[in-house]
Amino acid sequence: MTPPPATAVADLMRPKSIPRDSQINTDVMSVTKGVSWQWGLLLALALLGVGQAIFTLGYQTYKGLGIAGYQAPVFWGVYIINFVFWIGIGHAGTLISAILFLFRAKWRNAINRGAEAMTVFAVLTAALFPLIHIGRLWKFYFLIPYPNQRALWVNFKSPLLWDVFAINTYMLISIIFFFVGLIPDIAIARDRATGIKKFVYTVLALGWQGTGRQWKAHNRTVLHLAGLATPLVLSVHSVVSWDFAMSIVPGWHATIFAPYFVAGAIFGGFAMVLVVMIPVRRIFKLEAYITDYHFENMSRFILFTSLICGYAYGAEYFIAWYSGVEFEQTSFWLRAFGPYWLSTWIMISCNVIFPQLLWIKRLRTSVPFLFVLCVLINIGMWFERYVIIITSLSREYVPAAWGLYIPSIAELSILAGSFCWFSMFFLLFLKFLPIIAIAEMKELIIHEKAHAAHASGVEAH
């Protein structure tokens, strides 16, 4: 055979457009193409929400924390609740991307990118709250051990300091994990983009070509990051729970707090994944990739973690009674029947009672039902933190020092801003990066193709 002239081949090898692109590339990348007015409106609303929260924060920085609803003895309020809430939301993403990866649960492939993105954005939201909470924003660096002329160091025996390390580690590792998974998909985007987009994707793809060497290193990296992230995610919410459990406040001082917080975080996080992914799937018509099977699997997780939460609520009450400590008993009695009874019953209904409906298969597989339930679960999880923090602090040992805390307008403004901040990141993510892990899905698609070819004997020619 005479080989064709080299220049002709070079042209052949690098066509201007790809004649037959893979279906999944087209489907998933079409999400990033074009901007609808609805998207623009949502982004505008999100930016508006962020703007008003920044204004409130500025005002609070100028006036001081007095504009928050703090009343002695409650000096941990909505900001700390938001911090715990958003950190918890992030945990589902790491569970899906790391733990289910180690368990080789292939169904995670369709949702892991969206969940990982959610993790990164949730942690970026949560990380703001300790700073907002300290009030004097310019002194946040006191949290970091650094050599200073006072030769003073931070207190390494304090759970609050452990939290600084845990949260920052979690943030960096989540971003690294997210980015490493994205590299092959950014390369796909690079090969199909033009103009300025192509330039940006080219830089971000870091010359990825899917060579044997690159895939081997990539697989190994993902495996190791998953192995590192798995204990990390368990440690992060445990450390957050120790912010409370290491104190002697009745209602906080419990050994069950670490597993209870981790399960609650995964529970709330999975609900948030569904709240985000259900509309995304519908709007961008991704039903072929994110199927009802994925949603059903997630709802099973939600049901399971809901049971753990229910068990933890029960165990808390049981131990409060069984310990014979009057302060614990009073604290828990007032939790259910005191001034904050409403938040406690919202928490119990949304987190334990309503999710039991998932036992019914017809409801578990109904997408609208799941969406409504997951919104309720998120409300319930926010109230769980409200109950834990506020009811415990407001009813400590000395009745003379009891108080009542009601969130102020400023705190609600920043709470709304945090949802807008999170949505802003997610909306931008939708338009710039693939929402589904294309390369991982392609692995399954090509596997099936190879299987079919093998079955029909096509490969024998």
Added chain:
Amino acid sequence: MPTLVSVFDLPDDAATAIRKLRGRGFEDIESYSPAPFEQIDEAMDPRPSKVRAFTLVGGLTGVFTGFLMQIWMSLEWPIKIAGKAYTSIPPYVIIGFELTILFGGILTLIGLLLVGRLYPRPLDAAYSPRFSAEEFGVVVKVGERDVAEVDGLLRSLSAKEVSLLDD
């Protein structure tokens, strides 16, 4: 040296081609794959990726940094806290652990970038966007007089296209 670019539909075929080419003594082979397939990576290089060494070094650096930092800092200005020893190891486990993960993760990323040669650079001449679609590429550098033979070999191994890239 002429470069032959062959295109395959199935990962197993690409892996077989790489192995056969190796068997014939061609060493300068490159593979392009749209998704991770072990058979191809194994055929290219059966040794485990060197990334694992980076994770180990990072993790060990992290655990030592974490503990030594805390011990040194608490001894540099000793303050009694809750009647505990100045350097009590149990509470230091938390930050020691977090830094193990942090350093391990960062070094793993650096390992990926170095081992996978990932930094902004021009793509190979043989690379084509079709390899980020659903096709597999096996690229081999051969001597002038081997072109026809290797071309025939690749086609017999169910390559759906073989073309020549001169550089």
